[in-house]
Each structure stands twice: as structure tokens, then as C-alpha cells.
Amino acid sequence: MTVVVGLTGSIASGKSTVSLMFDDYNIPVIDADKLSREVVEPGEKAYEEIVYTFGSSVLREDQTIDRKALGNIVFQDEEKRKQLNSIVHPAVRERMLTKRDDYIAKEVRAVVLDIPLLFESNLMDYVDKVLVVYVDEGTQLSRLMERDGSSEEEAMSRINSQIPVAEKAKKADEVIDNSGSKQSSYDQLDHILRKWGIVA
Numbered sequence: 001m002t003v004v005v006g007l008t009g010s011i012a013s014g015k016s017t018v019s020l021m022f023d024d025y026n027i028p029v030i031d032a033d034k035l036s037r038e039v040v041e042p043g044e045k046a047y048e049e050i051v052y053t054f055g056s057s058v059l060r061e062d063q064t065i066d067r068k069a070l071g072n073i074v075f076q077d078e079e080k081r082k083q084l085n086s087i088v089h090p091a092v093r094e095r096m097l098t099k100r101d102d103y104i105a106k107e108v109r110a111v112v113l114d115i116p117l118l119f120e121s122n123l124m125d126y127v128d129k130v131l132v133v134y135v136d137e138g139t140q141l142s143r144l145m146e147r148d149g150s151s152e153e154e155a156m157s158r159i160n161s162q163i164p165v166a167e168k169a170k171k172a173d174e175v176i177d178n179s180g181s182k183q184s185s186y187d188q189l190d191h192i193l194r195k196w197g198i199v200a
Ligand SMILES: CC(C)(COP(=O)(O)OP(=O)(O)OC[C@H]1O[C@@H](n2cnc3c(N)ncnc32)[C@H](O)[C@@H]1O)[C@@H](O)C(=O)NCCC(=O)NCCS
Pocket: 010, 011, 012, 032, 033, 036, 066, 067, 068, 070, 071, 074, 081, 084, 085, 088, 089, 092, 115, 116, 117, 158, 161, 162
């Protein structure tokens, strides 16, 4: 039977970093952030809805979505974020579940759903086990600012748009503390996969 693992955390806690580690175990990962980019490409229904709702100021010259401009709007305004979520999330969920079920049909040992907003969107029923990638707040802020080249204010508005990662950690089946080195996180992942019987 396939074990469906929900990988989550908060922004810049290290989900993508940990999700790459599953490659070494040949465990497939379905990435909700990646799907959320696919479903807003020109021609998709969600693209049309975003242009209708937010106007052409969120478009680049080549007519693709200007993600920075849209991010500046939605991370400062909860109502607008909810509007965007209601456009993008249904399409992401549909694609994610189709992919998940394809892997289950192939009877793979495990499949990972990398879903940043697993708890915020109440998607715990989509998975068998929840793995939270935790990081302390100071490290989260400095890694986010460095990765995105953002100001402290911009970074904090993104962090505050999600449930604090410490709260998510309390609800997890297992937690990886990614405040230390990547090797330390790798070792923690290895231990968890053996404990869950996914790796022998
Ligand atoms: C606002 C957008 C355009 C900003 O794009 P950008 O390329 O700057 O960021 P990216 O998509 O890579 O997301 C980075 C991280 O931001 C956080 N984040 C993204 N959207 C949201 C949201 N609606 N609420 C809270 N956090 C979010 C997540 O931790 C995510 O991993 C984009 O994030 C978006 O379309 N968001 C709505 C869809 C969504 O919820 N995606 C995340 C999970 S499916």
C-alpha cells in the first residue's frame, strides 16, 4: 500500500530543500507551488479569472502573470489573498489529486505531496502522514530575506500570512528541525522514513 506523505511547513522553512532529498530514495514528490504556477499560465481558466479580478496591472508585457506585483497585493490584504486562493486552489487540488491517485494506482511505496498551505487549507485528509519542516523564527526571516532579496517588512508580511510553523509542528506526525545544517535535516528525514517503514 502506498503511504501518502504531506510535506509542509511555513514559508522558507525548507520544504523545497527537504523535498529534493526524497530523490535519493526514489520517492516521487508532487509540488503544489509548481502546480500553482502551471494553472495560471495564459489560456488557463484561473488566468482569465485573475485578470478579471485583479486587472491588467498584474500582467507583464508578455501577458504572463507578474507574480511579484500580485504577491505585493495579496500578502498585504487578507481579503484579496482569499480571492486569489479561491481562484487558484481548486485547480491546484484537482491536478494534485489526479497525480496522487496515479501514483497510488502504480502501487509505489510512498508519494509526497509538498503543500505549503496544508493546514491553512485543511487538506490533512489528502495524506496519511504529516511531516512538518520547522525552523526557528529568526532563521526563517533571514533565509527568506536572503533568498528573495526582500525587505524585512515584505518578508514579515508573507510569514504572517501563514499559521506559525511552531503551531504546525505541534500537529505533525513527525517534525524535521531545519534550523541547523542540511545534513542534519537529511539525517532526520532518513530516521523518519525508516520509522514509518518506507525505507528498510
Ligand atoms: C501570490 C503569488 C503570485 C506570489 O508568487 P511568488 O512566485 O512570489 O511565490 P510562490 O508562488 O513561489 O510562493 C512562495 C511561497 O509563498 C507562500 N504562499 C504562496 N501563496 C500563499 C497564500 N495564498 N497564502 C499564504 N502563503 C502563500 C508559500 O509558502 C509558498 O511556498 C503566488 O504565491 C500565488 O499565486 N499564490 C496563490 C496560490 C497559493 O496559495 N500557492 C501556494 C500553495 S498552492
